[in-house]
Amino acid sequence: MNIRRQYSLPSCILTLDGLDTTGETGASRPCLSVLLQAKCQFPMMGKGFECDRDFFELFARSLSLYGQQVISGVRSPQLSDAPDLLGTDEPDELEDELEDEPSGGGTAVATAAEKPAIDVAAGPMQIYPLGRSQHRLWIQPPPVTEGGEAPPPLDLELSTLQLFDVVEVVDQFYADTRTLPDVMLGLASVSRRDLPSRSSMADRVWPAVLGTSTLAAAAGVMFLLPFPETVERPEDRVLTPDEVDQLNQPALTVPGYGDQQPPQANPEPTITPLEAPAGDRPDAEESDTNNSDDSSDGESGSGDSDQSSVPQRTTPVAQRSANSPIEQPTEAAPISGEAKIYDPEVLSQLNVILRQSINAAWSDREAVQEDLEFRVGVAADGKVVGYRPVNQPAKEFRSDRLPLRKILFNPVQPRGNGPKQDEPLALFKVVLTDEGQTQVSPLLGSDGQPVFHPPLPSQSSGSQAGE
Amino acid sequence: MSADLPSSPSAEAESPASVMLDRLETPSLSRPECPRRVARQIDLLLLAIEALDLGGAEAIVRSAKELNLESVVHGRVHLWRLRTTNAQRDAHQRRPLSLEEGKALVLIISFLARQLTVLVRQLVMGRDQLRSRGLPLNHHFRLADYLERFRAHFRARMNLNRAAVAAYNTDEKLDALALELLECLLFCTGTAGDQRLWTGLFDGEVA
Numbered sequence: 046m047n048i049r050r051q052y053s054l055p056s057c058i059l060t061l062d063g064l065d066t067t068g069e070t071g072a073s074r075p076c077l078s079v080l081l082q083a084k085c086q087f088p089m090m091g092k093g094f095e096c097d098r099d100f101f102e103l104f105a106r107s108l109s110l111y112g113q114q115v116i117s118g119v120r121s122p123q124l125s126d127a128p129d130l131l132g133t134d135e136p137d138e139l140e141d142e143l144e145d146e147p148s149g150g151g152t153a154v155a156t157a158a159e160k161p162a163i164d165v166a167a168g169p170m171q172i173y174p175l176g177r178s179q180h181r182l183w184i185q186p187p188p189v190t191e192g193g194e195a196p197p198p199l200d201l202e203l204s205t206l207q208l209f210d211v212v213e214v215v216d217q218f219y220a221d222t223r224t225l226p227d228v229m230l231g232l233a234s235v236s237r238r239d240l241p242s243r244s245s246m247a248d249r250v251w252p253a254v255l256g257t258s259t260l261a262a263a264a265g266v267m268f269l270l271p272f273p274e275t276v277e278r279p280e281d282r283v284l285t286p287d288e289v290d291q292l293n294q295p296a297l298t299v300p301g302y303g304d305q306q307p308p309q310a311n312p313e314p315t316i317t318p319l320e321a322p323a324g325d326r327p328d329a330e331e332s333d334t335n336n337s338d339d340s341s342d343g344e345s346g347s348g349d350s351d352q353s354s355v356p357q358r359t360t361p362v363a364q365r366s367a368n369s370p371i372e373q374p375t376e377a378a379p380i381s382g383e384a385k386i387y388d389p390e391v392l393s394q395l396n397v398i399l400r401q402s403i404n405a406a407w408s409d410r411e412a413v414q415e416d417l418e419f420r421v422g423v424a425a426d427g428k429v430v431g432y433r434p435v436n437q438p439a440k441e442f443r444s445d446r447l448p449l450r451k452i453l454f455n456p457v458q459p460r461g462n463g464p465k466q467d468e469p470l471a472l473f474k475v476v477l478t479d480e481g482q483t484q485v486s487p488l489l490g491s492d493g494q495p496v497f498h499p500p501l502p503s504q505s506s507g508s509q510a511g512e
Numbered sequence: 513m514s515a516d517l518p519s520s521p522s523a524e525a526e527s528p529a530s531v532m533l534d535r536l537e538t539p540s541l542s543r544p545e546c547p548r549r550v551a552r553q554i555d556l557l558l559l560a561i562e563a564l565d566l567g568g569a570e571a572i573v574r575s576a577k578e579l580n581l582e583s584v585v586h587g588r589v590h591l592w593r594l595r596t597t598n599a600q601r602d603a604h605q606r607r608p609l610s611l612e613e614g615k616a617l618v619l620i621i622s623f624l625a626r627q628l629t630v631l632v633r634q635l636v637m638g639r640d641q642l643r644s645r646g647l648p649l650n651h652h653f654r655l656a657d658y659l660e661r662f663r664a665h666f667r668a669r670m671n672l673n674r675a676a677v678a679a680y681n682t683d684e685k686l687d688a689l690a691l692e693l694l695e696c697l698l699f700c701t702g703t704a705g706d707q708r709l710w711t712g713l714f715d716g717e718v719a
Contacts (some may be wrong), residue, residue, distance in 0.1 A: 109704075109708075112699055112702075112708055113712045114712075115696075116696050116699050116708060116713075117712035117716070118715075119715035178640060178691075205695050206633060206636050206637055206640065209636075212702065219703075220703045230704055230707070232707050232708060232711040233711065234712070234714035234715050235716055236716075236719065237717065237718065237719060
């Protein structure tokens with residue numbers, strides 16, 4: 046049974062002739078499943094064409110894709126390329142993918158007058174925009190009979206309204222489930238990859254070239270810079286007084302400790318254990334200070350001649366690390382985190398005071414079987430603020446029986462009262478001999494060697510006399 | 513006009529909105545939300561509908577009910593919030609338009625465009641006639657009315673300080689935009705207008 050379906054709109058009439066081969070009976074509307082002939086007429090132009098199913102499907106698909114192009118402005122890659130003005134008259138949406146450009150400005154450039162020649166090889170069905178709101182539809186219908194001569198091509202200029210009618214006719218065919226039900230309206234968005242590249246190769250290469258050349262130029266400049274001759278180890282760095290001031294603002298003087306403990310986290314920030322291995326010993330050194338004039342002698346850590354001439358000046362040499370073993374005098378001065386006292390008079394007085402106080406506190410001298418050597422830090426007022434055993438017997442000696450322990454001054458410093466730990470210290474070497482004698486001698490020297498200070502050879506040697 | 517939209521009563525009982533939304537395919541995007549360009553275009557199309565129809569704002573809310581899309585677009589305020597996802601809006605909200613909301617708005621646009629089919633065709637035809645005779649657009653009363661209202665809506669609601677908006681600094685540029693949207697609305701009136709609009713919005717956006 047022959048079936049004829051007609052879809053009609055003012056600008057386009059589509060007539061499909063076919064057969065129902067599904068064999069359905071009783072259906073109110075038979076299914077046109079085999080297309081014999083399709084006839085498309087454009088009554089306003091008095092033109093039309095006839096074709097078979099293959100060409101009709103191409104016709105319908107091309108129009109559907111082009112309808113999408115009118116909406117989005119993006120040409121589908123399935124459509125044959127438009128002759129030459131595609132690049133200029135696509136709507137601007139294509140160009141402002143990031144919606145930062147107007148899409149209305151110069152929509153169409155070409156006019157209907159400049160109609161380019163059709164490239165027949167591009168396909169039998171070509172459609173592309175032709176100026177503002179004009180569209181060109183070029184159709185080369187297939188031969189009516191096989192082997193026959195092809196009819197002359199149709200070259201139509203459609204307004205948007207006419208184009209819409211043609212697209213709508215095709216859509217109605219697609220929507221009709223009783224006409225060629227196996228032909229579906231396949232709409233798909235154009236992939237980003239299929240977008241025509243809008244920048245030339247030079248534009249795309251330029252940033253890479255610029256970046257590479259900038260890197261090369263920077264590398265060349267860097268190459269001219271001299272290499273550092275000596276690399277200073279960070280832990281050996283001697284802080285300037287200004288830096289020490291800054292570091293001391295919270296509480297701590299020793300970078301080795303201060304780096305690891307936030308100032309607020311240390312309940313007694315002025316007490317710093319002198320010896321890490323002997324954890325049970327309450328060794329502590331006082332950092333209480335009343336000296337604020339510590340910022341002027343920046344090089345005092347290494348200049349001995351300067352140090353001797355500036356009494357009460359402090360040299361904040363913060364170079365002791367937490368792990369520096371005391372057996373290695375070269376690593377640091379015994380109690381080196383604090384300022385030192387270099388005044389010979391003060392040193393001799395402190396020497397006497399220290400020996401007397403040790404003697405007074407040393408009750409059971411028989412307990413000492415071997416010489417015990419200590420390095421002792423004494424404040425300007427004569428108080429022992431810290432000590433450190435030097436030789437092995439001193440380390441193994443019970444700390445609770447040490448006279449130094451008894452006279453050790455445990456500073457109690459109110460919190461947050463500013464830097465009080467830069468008190469100048471005098472360093473002494475104290476030897477408790479196995480004969481029950483106390484030997485006290487000043488211990489100075491920035492180079493780590495236990496030497497006597499040059500300006501006071503007589504005093505230091507004299508004061509070494511034991512009890 | 514909504515007769516061509518499929519509506520099966522059994523499915524409607526479960527989730528009427530999802531039946532409608534399933535008509536539009538979910539595009540494969542890197543992020544499951546409408547890109548900014550899509551949100552902007554949807555808002556502009558709604559703006560064009562408002563310029564075409566004096567009662568367009570109410571019609572948009574009403575059509576959401578008629579299309580059973582109330583669960584997605586519920587009420588005037590929510591509609592306004594959806595439209596402010598357009599980054600060019602003065603009251604732009606930094607929130608993306610979800611795909612579901614985008615679908616609902618596209619369905620509404622298409623639904624309203626079909627109701628306005630006659631007017632849209634008249635205006636497109638009038639524009640073509642004016643162009644063919646070389647006459648200015650204001651010779652067509654109804655078309656000039658539409659263009660004027662669109663310009664007023666656009667200037668009142670868009671952030672004119674944005675470069676993308678400030679580029680529409682002349683009546684001619686805004687008219688061109690309005691006519692472009694009118695053509696888009698014309699294609700929305702078709703049988704597969706909503707599907708084609710939705711698919712076309714993501715042209716160049718999908719992976």
